[in-house]
Each structure stands twice: as structure tokens, then as C-alpha cells.
Amino acid sequence: xxxxxxxxxxxxxxxxxVRFCPFQTNVETTRIFLxxxxxxxxxxxxxxxxxxxxxxxxxxxxxVDIMFADGDRLIMKGANLTAAEMLSAFNSRCIAKDLKxxxxxxxxxx
Amino acid sequence: xxxxxxxxxGLCRTGWLPTLQIxxxxxxxTRHWKAMHFERQKLMAVTEYIAPKPAIPxxxxxxxxxxxxxxxxxxxxxxxxxxxxxxxSKMIAVCQHNFIPSEEMLLMKHRLRKHNIHxxxxxxxxxxxxxxxxKYKNLLPLFVGCSLMLVSPEIKAKEMxxxxxxxxxxxxxxxxxxxxxLSNQGVVNYSNLPAMxxxxxxxxxxxxxxxxxxxxxxxxxxxxxxxxxDQYIKEQSGGAGETDGxxxxxxxxxxxxxxxxxx
Numbered sequence: 001x002x003x004x005x006x007x008x009x010x011x012x013x014x015x016x017x018v019r020f021c022p023f024q025t026n027v028e029t030t031r032i033f034l035x036x037x038x039x040x041x042x043x044x045x046x047x048x049x050x051x052x053x054x055x056x057x058x059x060x061x062x063x064v065d066i067m068f069a070d071g072d073r074l075i076m077k078g079a080n081l082t083a084a085e086m087l088s089a090f091n092s093r094c095i096a097k098d099l100k101x102x103x104x105x106x107x108x109x110x
Numbered sequence: 111x112x113x114x115x116x117x118x119x120g121l122c123r124t125g126w127l128p129t130l131q132i133x134x135x136x137x138x139x140t141r142h143w144k145a146m147h148f149e150r151q152k153l154m155a156v157t158e159y160i161a162p163k164p165a166i167p168x169x170x171x172x173x174x175x176x177x178x179x180x181x182x183x184x185x186x187x188x189x190x191x192x193x194x195x196x197x198x199s200k201m202i203a204v205c206q207h208n209f210i211p212s213e214e215m216l217l218m219k220h221r222l223r224k225h226n227i228h229x230x231x232x233x234x235x236x237x238x239x240x241x242x243x244x245k246y247k248n249l250l251p252l253f254v255g256c257s258l259m260l261v262s263p264e265i266k267a268k269e270m271x272x273x274x275x276x277x278x279x280x281x282x283x284x285x286x287x288x289x290x291x292l293s294n295q296g297v298v299n300y301s302n303l304p305a306m307x308x309x310x311x312x313x314x315x316x317x318x319x320x321x322x323x324x325x326x327x328x329x330x331x332x333x334x335x336x337x338x339x340d341q342y343i344k345e346q347s348g349g350a351g352e353t354d355g356x357x358x359x360x361x362x363x364x365x366x367x368x369x370x371x372x373x
Contacts, residue, residue, distance in 0.1 A: 022204075022206075022284055023251050023284065027251070034206065035209075035256055038208030038209050038279060055283055056294070
């Protein structure tokens with residue numbers, strides 16, 4: 001499964017909380033997402049974004065909880081998702097927020 | 111060209127001369143492919159070689175032998191290193207490796223090296239086949255994605271946890287300490303355990319406590335009985351002394367009374 005190499009941008013993200021149990025077999029995609037979010041470019045895009053990792057051993061499902069700067073919250077349960085799907089869902093929301101921010105700036109300038 | 115030239119000379123005034131005939135396509139050796147004469151073509155087609163076909167085609171008879179890919183020498187070296195690492199280490203911790211700046215990585219490696227803990231990176235394609243065959247089968251789910259191993263011939267869980275706390279990019283997933291697979295919380299609990307000598311002393315103390323309690327229990331009832339008997343004797347002797355005294359007093363009282371009565 002090829003994961004797209006596009007960089008993850010954390011510009012509009014306040015915090016990312018990843019919770020998973022590493023001894024389960026459905027954790028691969030969540031771990032790949034975590035690596036992407038912790039990549040050099042992603043960290044450089046927003047230094048103030050807090051990425052926390054909670055490693056448990058209670059058989060719980062892997063969950064990614066993203067809190068955006070404008071109060072929105074994205075919860076992804078990675079048990080049956082692929083890494084590409086998680087990244088595309090996250091990126092689509094970031095792009096939508098980018099467009100909103102651009103419209104606001106245009107309105108303000110106009 | 112020469113024929114054309116000859117033809118021109120011939121045609122100069124007197125007209126067409128029968129001795130000089132225009133022969134078209136006279137050259138047999140041409141620079142381009144020239145079609146054979148039709149009869150020659152027919153002959154060639156008829157006399158074409160037809161190779162004899164075997165009754166059973168060779169594809170059906172001979173088995174398809176796949177060329178055995180020789181293993182890369184580097185892969186062999188890595189596999190040997192993995193085997194040696196797992197054999198010589200008492201503590202093996204598996205961590206999730208996110209991006210970490212090179213200076214921080216160097217510092218972390220230096221701090222771990224002080225406690226004789228080595229940081230190892232192996233590709234999952236090498237480690238997973240080895241683990242599936244060895245006794246560390248239950249560590250297989252940890253080796254997914256980008257992971258690194260912290261190995262040490264000694265068990266220094268507390269120091270390792272203290273150093274990893276300062277590096278938020280490296281997340282401890284699990285460990286195999288002293289042939290026991292532990293989770294993150296298990297490693298924390300293990301690090302909080304006291305030293306072996308203290309635990310041994312506590313066990314010895316608990317066992318000897320039972321034995322000493324038995325001894326005390328056995329002695330308890332006779333000791334109690336003797337104490338009670340002593341108390342009783344004291345009371346008895348104290349009471350007899352009082353009664354003698356009282357009897358003496360009574361007699362002394364009776365004496366004057368008798369004397370008074372006698373008078």
C-alpha cells in the first residue's frame with residue numbers, strides 16, 4: 001500500500017492526540033499517520049502544535065483526536081482505515097480551512 | 111545513365127536506331143531492395159524450409175525452473191547482527207521512531223551509551239522473519255512502521271525511562287526484559303521495583319515472621335497460665351496474712367471484752 005508522500009500541514013491545528021495499543025494488529029495505519037504528523041515539514045509548519053502519544057495496553061481501538069484552532073474537532077478511529085484515507089480526510093479539512101481563511105482576508109482587504 | 115547518353119547520341123538527328131535499344135531497369139545490383147522475378151518468387155515459396163515440430167511441445171515437457179535469487183550480502187549481515195543482538199541482550203525495548211533532529215538524537219544516544227544501552231535500527235523485512243521463528247513471536251506486532259530498538263546486556267529500566275522522558279519524539283511501545291514481555295506500564299512498574307537484595311530480605315523476614323509467630327503462639331498459653339497462677343498465689347498469700355492479722359485483732363478485742371465480762 002503506497003502512502004502519498006505529500007507533506008502534512010499543521011497550520012490550523014491546535015493539538016493532535018494519538019492513542020493506540022501497540023500489541024494489536026490494526027495499529028499500523030495509526031502509527032504511519034503519527035509518523036507523518038511528526039515529520040520534519042509538519043513540525044516546521046506549526047511549532048505551537050502539541051502532538052501527544054498515549055501508548056496503552058488495554059486492547060482499545062486506535063484513535064486520533066485532532067483539535068483545530070477554530071474549535072473544530074476531528075476524531076478518526078484507525079482500526080479499519082488506511083493511512084491514505086486518514087491523511088486525505090485530514091488534508092481536505094485543512095484545505096477547506098485555508099480557503100475560509102483566504103476568503104476572510106479578501107473580505108477584510110475589500 | 112550511359113544508356114540514356116547513348117540513346118541521346120543515337121537520337122540526335124537520324125531518329126530511333128534499332129541497334130540502340132532503351133532497356134529499362136537494366137541494373138541487377140541496385141541500392142534498394144529489388145523484387146525477385148515472379149517465377150523465382152514462386153520457387154522460393156515452394157522450397158521454403160519447414161522445421162520439424164515435435165509431437166509434444168517442449169513447453170509442456172520441460173519444467174519451468176525459476177532462477178534462484180541470491181541473497182544480498184548486506185541482508186545476511188543484518189540478519190546475523192539481529193541474531194547476535196537478541197542473543198546477547200537481557201533488555202530489549204522497542205520504540206516508535208518519529209522524526210527527531212540529529213543533535214537531539216546524538217545527545218540521546220550519548221546519554222544511553224553511558225548506561226551501556228545501545229540504539230539499533232533494523233529493517234522490518236529482516237527482523238520480522240527472525241522473530242516469527244524465535245521465541246520473541248509476541249513482539250511481532252511492534253515491528254510495524256518505523257521502529258528502533260534499545261538493547262542492553264544489563265537491565266537499566268529506570269535510567270532508560272528517565273532519558274526517554276526528555277525525548278518526546280521517541281515513544282516506548284514495549285520491552286522484553288529478562289525473557290518477559292512487558293508493556294509500557296509494565297516497564298514503568300518494573301523500574302519502580304526495589305533492588306533484588308531488599309526484596310530478598312523482605313521475603314526472608316516474612317517467612318521468619320511466621321515461624322516466630324508460631325513460637326510465640328505456642329508459648330502464649332502456658333505463660334498466661336503461670337501468670338494467672340502467680341497472681342492467684344499472691345492474692346492467696348495476701349489474704350491469709352490479712353486474715354491472721356484480723357484473727358489476731360479479733361482475739362485482742364475479745365480479750366478485753368472477756369476481761370470486762372470477767373470483772
